Amino acid sequence: MRLFKSFVxxxxxxxxxxxxxxVDEENANNPSLFHQIDSYIQSIKxxxxxxxxxxxxxxxxxxxxxxIDPSTSQDLQTKQKIDKPNxxxxxxxxxxxxxxxxxxxxxxxxxxxxxxxxxxxNEYGVNWYAYHQNYQNFFMVAYDQNDKVAGLYTNQDLIxxxxxxxxxxxxxxxxxxxxxxxxxxxKGLVLYQIENKGEYHxxxxxxxxxxxxxxxxxxxxxxxxxxxxxxxxxxxKEFFGEASKExxxxxxxxxxxxxxxxxxxxxxxxxxxxxxxxxxxxxxxxDMAQNHYFSHTNLEGMSPFDRMKEDNISFRAAGENLAAxxxxxxxxxxxxxxxxxxxxNILNTSFNSLGVGVAFDSESKPYYTENFLGx
Numbered sequence: 001m002r003l004f005k006s007f008v009x010x011x012x013x014x015x016x017x018x019x020x021x022x023v024d025e026e027n028a029n030n031p032s033l034f035h036q037i038d039s040y041i042q043s044i045k046x047x048x049x050x051x052x053x054x055x056x057x058x059x060x061x062x063x064x065x066x067x068i069d070p071s072t073s074q075d076l077q078t079k080q081k082i083d084k085p086n087x088x089x090x091x092x093x094x095x096x097x098x099x100x101x102x103x104x105x106x107x108x109x110x111x112x113x114x115x116x117x118x119x120x121x122n123e124y125g126v127n128w129y130a131y132h133q134n135y136q137n138f139f140m141v142a143y144d145q146n147d148k149v150a151g152l153y154t155n156q157d158l159i160x161x162x163x164x165x166x167x168x169x170x171x172x173x174x175x176x177x178x179x180x181x182x183x184x185x186x187k188g189l190v191l192y193q194i195e196n197k198g199e200y201h202x203x204x205x206x207x208x209x210x211x212x213x214x215x216x217x218x219x220x221x222x223x224x225x226x227x228x229x230x231x232x233x234x235x236x237k238e239f240f241g242e243a244s245k246e247x248x249x250x251x252x253x254x255x256x257x258x259x260x261x262x263x264x265x266x267x268x269x270x271x272x273x274x275x276x277x278x279x280x281x282x283x284x285x286x287d288m289a290q291n292h293y294f295s296h297t298n299l300e301g302m303s304p305f306d307r308m309k310e311d312n313i314s315f316r317a318a319g320e321n322l323a324a325x326x327x328x329x330x331x332x333x334x335x336x337x338x339x340x341x342x343x344x345n346i347l348n349t350s351f352n353s354l355g356v357g358v359a360f361d362s363e364s365k366p367y368y369t370e371n372f373l374g375x
Contacts, residue, residue, distance in 0.1 A: 082136040087160045093206045095165070095227055098131070098139050098158045102208055102229060106147040116141075118257065121250035123241030123328045124151070124232050128250070130257050135270050138261035140254075142232065150232045153330060155213075155224035155258065156265050165212070171198075171220040174212055178203045185209075185233075192239055199338050200331075209233050213334045217343065226330055240327060243360035251366060252278070252356040254329035259346055259354060259370070262337060266347055274353040274373060280311045281320075281369040282357025288369075289361040294324050304371065317374030319345040324367045329358075332368045350374040 090096035092103065100109055109131075110116070116129035122142060128151070132138040139158055142151030157167045163177040175181070181201035184193050194202055198220070200213045207230050215223035241247055260270040284307060287298055296304055304320035321342045326332040336342040345351070351372040359367050 080134060082133045084137060084157060087158065089160060090162060093208075094163060095152075095159065095161050095205070095210065095225070097152045097154045097160075097225065097227070098137065099160075100139075100141065100149060100152065102149050102152065102206070102227060104149045106141075106143050106149075109141055109149065118253060120253045121244070121246040122151075122254070123247065124228070124236050125241070126150070126232070128153070128254060130254075132257075132261065135257070135260045135264040138257070138264070140257075142228070144229070144232065150229040152227040153224070155261055155334075159222075159225050165225075166222065168218070168221045168223075171201075171214050171222075174201065174222060178205065178210070178212070182209075187236070187238055190239075199335065204230075214338075216338045217340065223337070224330075224334055238364070240360075240364040240366065243364040243366075248358045248360065251329045251332075251358040251368065252282075255333055255356045255358075255368060255370065256354060258329060258333040259356075262333070262346055268347060268349060269352070271352060271354040271372070274355040274371075276311070276355065277308065277313050277353070277371045277373055278355030278357055280307050280313060280357070281355050281371040282359065283307070285357045285359035285367040285369045288322075288324065289359040289365070289367045292361070294322065294367075296320055296322060308371065308373075313373070315373045315375055317348075317350040317372075319348060319351065319372040321345050321370040321372075322368065325365055326368070327366075329368070332366075336370075345370070345372055348372065348374075 085098060087096075088099055090101050093101045095101070098113065100112070113131045116131050118130045119127040120130075122128045124142065126142050126144070128140040128142055130138070130140050136156075137158060138156050139152065139154035141149055144150040159165070159167050161177075165174055165177050178201075181203055182194065184191050185202070186192070198214070199216065200211055203210045203212070209228045209230065211226040211228075212222055213224040213226075214220045256271075256273060263270060284298065284304070288294055291299060293299065298307070302310070305318055308315065308318060321336050323332040323336055326335060336346060351374045353373045353375070355371045355373075357369045357371075361367070
């Protein structure tokens with residue numbers, strides 16, 4: 001029976017592929033229709049719940065392979081380990097990530113690494129495109145209106161610099177190589193002071209803003225880098241991005257991807273997306289944003305576990321991470337990784353799924369809730 005059930009999702013996917021092929025054949029002289037269908041399919045694939053379904057199909061294939069030939073199953077598992085790319089010293093700029101530099105074209109990027117796994121709105125009003133292979137060699141790219149690279153981020157060992165800055169460098173070494181960090185940033189007529197408790201430094205390099213994040217639990221060494229062009233930074237007129245449904249979903253998907261990229265970086269399995277507990281997480285974020293508080297216990301005295309049980313969510317293990325006031329999911333995630341209790345949730349081997357919920361208050365300040373489940 002289990003063998004039969006494993007064939008069902010594979011059969012469904014084959015039917016979909018056959019339909020797409022027929023559409024392609026029937027509309028060879030009508031490319032606009034095919035592009036619309038292709039765009040729709042790509043947007044569906046980017047949703048975490050669809051990614052989870054695809055993963056289930058892959059699990060079924062592994063099960064079938066093991067039943068047919070155990071050595072084949074072992075080969076499939078081995079192939080999941082992806083080699084790190086050979087990194088070359090950047091030719092035009094001080095930094096590169098996965099051999100990609102600021103100003104490169106989207107065509108050049110995707111010729112090198114293939115299409116993005118997901119694109120979602122960020123605080124700059126453009127999209128982060130996430131590239132990875134089951135969260136190995138994970139990085140994100142933002143493109144400007146001309147499809148040129150205007151933003152880069154990674155929390156994996158894909159950084160190369162002409163000045164020798166690299167992953168796991170001590171904070172003191174970074175300061176020696178990059179000089180004095182920026183203490184404030186201006187938005188309109190307001191000058192915002194950067195208060196980061198030493199968890200990151202912001203530098204101006206090559207007419208870009210470069211944020212270097214440090215891991216307090218790994219002797220304050222480099223754990224991630226974000227690069228944003230000056231032009232893109234100036235597009236964001238206020239400290240926080242403009243609240244919207246698209247930005248809320250973007251932050252949720254980005255925090256989910258960042259969490260999985262961190263887990264893979266530490267040798268752990270990826271979490272699957274849970275749409276049910278996402279609603280619980282989103283509800284708590286909304287409650288905190290509307291009622292101006294920040295706590296795992298809501299104003300009715302309910303704990304995270306109470307809220308999950310009220311929403312009919314079953315679990316053997318569960319955890320919750322909260323963050324508020326960070327300008328993006330990147331800053332929220334890096335802050336959570338520097339908080340020992342939150343870090344333990346992110347790297348907990350008892351959890352196998354995650355739902356992320358984001359909400360904004362009246363001033364566009366974001367509230368982030370991560371609900372982890374183990375079943």
